[in-house]
Amino acid sequence: MTNPKRILLVGFMGSGKSSVGKELAPLLGWRFYDFDQVVEERVGDTVSTIFRTRGEEYFRGVESDVAEDLLAETSAVLATGGGWVAQPGSWEIVPDNTMSVWLRVSSGVAIQRASREGPLRPLLEGEGAEGRVDALFQIRRASYARAQHSLDSERYDPHELAEKILELIDRKRDQAMKE
Numbered sequence: 001m002t003n004p005k006r007i008l009l010v011g012f013m014g015s016g017k018s019s020v021g022k023e024l025a026p027l028l029g030w031r032f033y034d035f036d037q038v039v040e041e042r043v044g045d046t047v048s049t050i051f052r053t054r055g056e057e058y059f060r061g062v063e064s065d066v067a068e069d070l071l072a073e074t075s076a077v078l079a080t081g082g083g084w085v086a087q088p089g090s091w092e093i094v095p096d097n098t099m100s101v102w103l104r105v106s107s108g109v110a111i112q113r114a115s116r117e118g119p120l121r122p123l124l125e126g127e128g129a130e131g132r133v134d135a136l137f138q139i140r141r142a143s144y145a146r147a148q149h150s151l152d153s154e155r156y157d158p159h160e161l162a163e164k165i166l167e168l169i170d171r172k173r174d175q176a177m178k179e
């Protein structure tokens with residue numbers, strides 16, 4: 001890969017994709033986009049309401065259109081929704097000049113963090129949420145692991161993670177200069 005044109009943050013809900021993206025974009029002088037936020041703007045409803053009233057399949061359709069549009073952006077930091085990379089075909093549409101980073105978090109911490117933020121995540125609602133979320137986590141791990149880099153989001157705060165991603169970008173740019 002030559003100089004990365006965009007950064008793609010992937011990981012489970014509560015892994016800090018949005019917080020890290022918001023820290024990282026200004027450090028690069030790039031724009032920040034959040035898949036969920038763009039879905040909400042397009043549909044005119046919250047993710048939670050979209051799941052409840054129109055269902056997950058509808059949400060995934062809009063999310064997929066949003067992903068295609070945002071992956072065409074350059075000089076952009078993209079925070080994906082936690083389920084997007086696990087949808088069939090998602091990785092296949094990621095352009096080569098994209099640096100992908102998996103923010104690792106355990107399912108226990110993900111649930112804690114996400115619940116603290118309130119009733120925003122439909123997959124956490126209802127009886128037996130913990131078991132469901134843990135099962136999802138196991139299923140999705142292999143999809144997250146396809147990212148080029150991974151960072152421990154329990155060990156570092158969003159600012160530190162953004163700094164670490166900057167280092168990865170610098171290293172990649174140095175490499176590209178030498179080639």
Ligand code: S3P
Binds near residue numbers: 011012081084123
């Ligand atoms: C989802 C994660 C959410 C959001 C939706 C579905 C998932 O994004 O896209 O609730 O399937 O894991 P965050 O990872 O930003 O919470």
